[in-house]
Amino acid sequence: MSYQVIARKWRPKTFEDVVGQDHVVKTMRNAIEQNRLAQAYLLCGPRGTGKTTLARIFAKALNCEKGPTIHPCCECNNCKEIDAGNSLDVVEIDGASNNKVEDVHQKILETVNFAPVTGKFKIYYIDEVHMLTNQAFNALLKTIEEPPAHARFIFATTEADKVIGTIVSRCQRFDLRRIAVPEISGQLRKISDAEGITIDDDAIFALARGADGGMRDAESALDQIISYTGSNITEQDVLGVFGLVSREAIEGIAEAVLTSDIPRIINLIATLDGSGKDLRRLTAELIAHFRNILIYIQMGGYDPSLNLTDAQIETLKKQAALTNTAAVLSVTENLIELDGKLRLSLSPRILLETALIRSAKSASVVDLEKILKKLTSLKLELGGGDAATTASPVRQSIASTTPPLATVAQSAPAALKPQTPATPSYSAPAAAPQRNDFYQQQRPIIEEQPKQEKSQLDDLESDIALRKRVEKNPLVQEVLSKFGGAIRGVKK
Ligand SMILES: [Zn+2]
Numbered sequence: 442m443s444y445q446v447i448a449r450k451w452r453p454k455t456f457e458d459v460v461g462q463d464h465v466v467k468t469m470r471n472a473i474e475q476n477r478l479a480q481a482y483l484l485c486g487p488r489g490t491g492k493t494t495l496a497r498i499f500a501k502a503l504n505c506e507k508g509p510t511i512h513p514c515c516e517c518n519n520c521k522e523i524d525a526g527n528s529l530d531v532v533e534i535d536g537a538s539n540n541k542v543e544d545v546h547q548k549i550l551e552t553v554n555f556a557p558v559t560g561k562f563k564i565y566y567i568d569e570v571h572m573l574t575n576q577a578f579n580a581l582l583k584t585i586e587e588p589p590a591h592a593r594f595i596f597a598t599t600e601a602d603k604v605i606g607t608i609v610s611r612c613q614r615f616d617l618r619r620i621a622v623p624e625i626s627g628q629l630r631k632i633s634d635a636e637g638i639t640i641d642d643d644a645i646f647a648l649a650r651g652a653d654g655g656m657r658d659a660e661s662a663l664d665q666i667i668s669y670t671g672s673n674i675t676e677q678d679v680l681g682v683f684g685l686v687s688r689e690a691i692e693g694i695a696e697a698v699l700t701s702d703i704p705r706i707i708n709l710i711a712t713l714d715g716s717g718k719d720l721r722r723l724t725a726e727l728i729a730h731f732r733n734i735l736i737y738i739q740m741g742g743y744d745p746s747l748n749l750t751d752a753q754i755e756t757l758k759k760q761a762a763l764t765n766t767a768a769v770l771s772v773t774e775n776l777i778e779l780d781g782k783l784r785l786s787l788s789p790r791i792l793l794e795t796a797l798i799r800s801a802k803s804a805s806v807v808d809l810e811k812i813l814k815k816l817t818s819l820k821l822e823l824g825g826g827d828a829a830t831t832a833s834p835v836r837q838s839i840a841s842t843t844p845p846l847a848t849v850a851q852s853a854p855a856a857l858k859p860q861t862p863a864t865p866s867y868s869a870p871a872a873a874p875q876r877n878d879f880y881q882q883q884r885p886i887i888e889e890q891p892k893q894e895k896s897q898l899d900d901l902e903s904d905i906a907l908r909k910r911v912e913k914n915p916l917v918q919e920v921l922s923k924f925g926g927a928i929r930g931v932k933k
Contacts, residue, residue, distance in 0.1 A: 448660040451632050453494050454515050454524065456502070460628050460656060461620035462491055468615065469495070470511040473502050479613040481585050481594035483570075485601035486617025489655025492597035493533075495617075496566045497523055499595065500531045504560030519560050530557040536569040536598075542576040553584060553592050563592045570596040571603035578605050585611045619654025622646070623748030628656060629663055638667060642750050643676035643688055650726065651683050686713055686723045692756045694723075694797065695730050698772060699763040701801045710794055720789040721780070728776045735769045737761040764804060772800040815916060823906060 501513035652659035
């Protein structure tokens with residue numbers, strides 16, 4: 442038997458073999474099982490996602506000698522002919538090269554009324570149906586709406602919005618999705634093992650990433666790499682042949698962004714650009730990587746739906762610890778904006794560098810949420826969160842150094858009496874140390890105020906004590922040195 446390319450050899454033969462299009466498969470199977478066949482189906486989706494494959498499986502399901510069945514045997518003559526693309530009852534038409542009204546007449550309208558030869562149905566499959574001219578579409582309309590009982594139509598297109606509305610409204614429409622990287626990886630692994638090819642996980646991952654959601658592209662790439670390197674394939678082989686960036690390089694850039702290591706960012710981009718890597722693809726992969734980090738943070742750990750290798754999970758864990766939600770969101774937004782601009786740009790490297798440097802800057806901003814949490818926990822530790830019932834040691838020590846009430850109260854000027862301190866907080870004015878002195882003077886007067894004000898006083902005491910503790914805390918000192926003392930009320 443002559444050599445057959447992987448994509449053809451491994452083309453799914455039954456509904457069970459189809460990868461990544463469960464929603465379409467399920468509906469088609471139900472339609473067959475419940476005998477609710479539409480007269481026309483429209484399959485929309487990017488190239489290589491399984492449109493022709495699904496059409497053929499559907500045709501086999503209808504025309505198998507044991508059919509209609511959701512498990513076509515793939516052994517009978519009808520099944521074999523359909524698999525080989527030469528069944529007389531399944532007419533495959535390329536819409537791009539048969540787009541004129543005469544073609545529609547000759548290939549469809551003149552034959553549709555004849556009964557099928559061996560099967561139960563006559564199935565017309567038109568690929569790239571959006572290429573048909575308006576006249577050709579119009580010639581088809583009536584037949585699609587009221588076809589003979591034995592006729593069924595399947596249309597496929599990569600550009601659904603170019604198919605005229607009158608056709609779409611007469612079809613049951615299926616949108617095939619791009620196939621996810623883990624699903625493609627799984628299929629490539631299966632094929633490699635069966636074909637006796639040694640290939641490492643990173644190489645498979647690189648092939649799957651490069652295929653951009655198309656199984657056929659991934660399989661063709663595998664074919665190509667086998668022709669190039671033989672049956673022992675590493676990640677470097679794949680990256681070299683397809684101009685892809687290694688996983689390590691992507692993770693390296695991400696780490697440089699998260700640690701604000703700008704010289705490293707510039708060096709990495711220079712190296713990648715110098716070796717002719719596709720910077721747009723790199724951007725897309727960076728977005729995917731930061732999305733993984735975001736999910737890791739949000740889920741509080743690795744989520745199996747990410748489907749990553751052990752090495753990747755390890756990196757994810759390390760990088761998630763370096764950052765927080767706000768920073769990753771900001772980086773991702775920068776990159777998505779960049780992705781839009783790269784399409785039109787003649788200098789992608791400059792755009793990429795600027796976006797990454799901007800991201801690095803924004804990633805290094807300290808997370809306010811974290812600081813607030815830390816402060817709250819410190820406050821609770823000190824009993825400041827429950828000032829009315831607990832007496833912290835600091836508060837007691839302040840009380841013991843205060844002069845006896847009576848003496849100070851007599852000597853205090855009357856005008857000062859109403860000057861009850863405002864409710865304390867950490868955003869109090871910068872003159873905090875003075876306020877401390879002021880408080881020391883005023884305390885006796887305040888003590889004479891009603892009980893409500895006394896609780897304010899308690900708050901203030903714990904405020905001062907807490908502030909002292911906070912100032913000494915290494916985390917806060919680090920924050921202050923970064924911000925140059927930007928938190929008001931806490932001295933540098
Ligand atoms: Zn069969």
